[in-house]
Amino acid sequence: xxxxxxxLVGTMILVLLGDGVVANVLLAxxxxxxxxxxxxxxxxxxxxxxxxxxxGWASGGHLNPAVTVGLAAIGELELGKLPVYFAGQFLGxxxxxxxxxxxxxxxxxxxxxxxxxRAVFCxxxxxxxxxxxxxxxxxxxxxxxxxxxxxxxxxxxxxxxxGPYAVGILVFGIGLSLGGPxxxxxxxxxxxxxxxxxxxxxxxxxxxxxxxxxxVPVAGPLIGGALGAVFYNVLFSGLTPV
Numbered sequence: 306x307x308x309x310x311x312x313l314v315g316t317m318i319l320v321l322l323g324d325g326v327v328a329n330v331l332l333a334x335x336x337x338x339x340x341x342x343x344x345x346x347x348x349x350x351x352x353x354x355x356x357x358x359x360x361g362w363a364s365g366g367h368l369n370p371a372v373t374v375g376l377a378a379i380g381e382l383e384l385g386k387l388p389v390y391f392a393g394q395f396l397g398x399x400x401x402x403x404x405x406x407x408x409x410x411x412x413x414x415x416x417x418x419x420x421x422x423r424a425v426f427c428x429x430x431x432x433x434x435x436x437x438x439x440x441x442x443x444x445x446x447x448x449x450x451x452x453x454x455x456x457x458x459x460x461x462x463x464x465x466x467x468g469p470y471a472v473g474i475l476v477f478g479i480g481l482s483l484g485g486p487x488x489x490x491x492x493x494x495x496x497x498x499x500x501x502x503x504x505x506x507x508x509x510x511x512x513x514x515x516x517x518x519x520x521v522p523v524a525g526p527l528i529g530g531a532l533g534a535v536f537y538n539v540l541f542s543g544l545t546p547v
Contacts, residue, residue, distance in 0.1 A: 308364040308386065312393025315402070316368045317358025318492055320401025321408075322352035322450040324499055326423055330406055331421040332412040344498030346480030350502075354473025361469060369492040370394055371530030378531040379538040398498030402426055402467065405499075406506050415418050419512030426515070428488035428498035428522050435521065441486040442525025445479050450533030452479075460546045497523055 326348025329337035350420065357366035367373045373390045377474040378383040382390075393532045405425065416422055420429060452475040455461065457468055481490050497519060504514040505513075 308389050309362040309393040311362075311364030312367060312390055313397040314374050315356040315366055316397030317396045317401040317404070318359055318399045319356035319368050319451065320354050320495055320499060322355060323349045323402045323495065324402055324405040324493045325408060326352070328412070328425045330410045330422060331416075331418075332409055333415040334520075335409070335412055342484070343481070346477055346484060349480055350473040350475075350477030352473075353476045354469045357469035357472055360400075364390070364393070366469065368394060368494070369449075369526075369530075370494055371526035372444045372450065372453065372491060374527050375454075375534030376435040377531035379534045391426050394494035395498045398494040399502050402499035402502035403506065404525040406502065406508065413511075414509045417510070419510055422508055423514065424488070426503035427491040427496045427519070429515070430518065431485060432519075433518070438487050438518075439525045441483065442490060442522055443529035445487075445489050446491045446526040446529030447533030447536065448479055448483065449475065450530050451464070451537045454534060454537045455541075458541070487522070487525075491526050491529070493526050526538055 316319060326337075326345055329335050329348075330340050330345055353368070356368050360366040360368065367376070367390055370391055373382065373387060373394070377384055377387060399537065409425075409458065423429060453472055456471045476491075479491065483489055500514050500516075500519055503511065504516075
């Protein structure tokens with residue numbers, strides 16, 4: 306139960322704050338309208354840090370199926386626990402998206418851009434190029450796992466206290482450096498669950514939910530998460546601290 310509750314609440318807060326900053330920047334007549342990409346990337350970094358601080362003690366604070374899969378790929382998580390993690394993450398992502406919709410309830414109708422409304426909930430590629438978009442998500446998520454495993458390596462003494470903050474900085478950096486092509490989902494629960502919320506919620510003028518693209522920010526992060534974790538484990542497992 307700890308794992309499910311931790312992942313549900315942590316991912317809910319992650320998506321509430323993360324999708325919330327996108328709504329603040331993109332929706333009409335918001336106080337933060339047009340404040341730009343750096344604000345979005347920073348907001349997502351803070352969202353990850355706060356989510357991990359909230360849930361880390363209860364579930365490990367994965368908040369991301371790609372992290373869960375990566376840890377399972379290197380034997381740090383039992384395969385039988387994956388369904389519980391996934392359930393908490395995807396349900397939390399959906400609830401977080403609903404809370405964003407409610408928080409910005411008065412701003413959907415004045416916003417004419419249907420693409421902007423969808424972008425609040427899920428990623429939209431800058432240039433639709435299936436292979437390029439998939440590769441970008443794989444690389445971004447691999448960097449995430451390499452960074453997370455490095456930050457939380459016991460030899461760095463960062464796991465307690467500053468660890469979640471450092472992970473937030475990592476996500477901020479990924480957004481600034483690798484977020485341009487796809488919007489850096491790097492997390493299936495952060496993209497697929499809010500995309501479903503977008504499809505179901507009564508948002509005026511919302512357009513379609515772009516289900517033809519929806520597999521990319523799911524498959525890419527899962528592949529990248531496993532590759533990044535294995536890469537880090539192979540290269541660093543035999544090393545000793547200097």
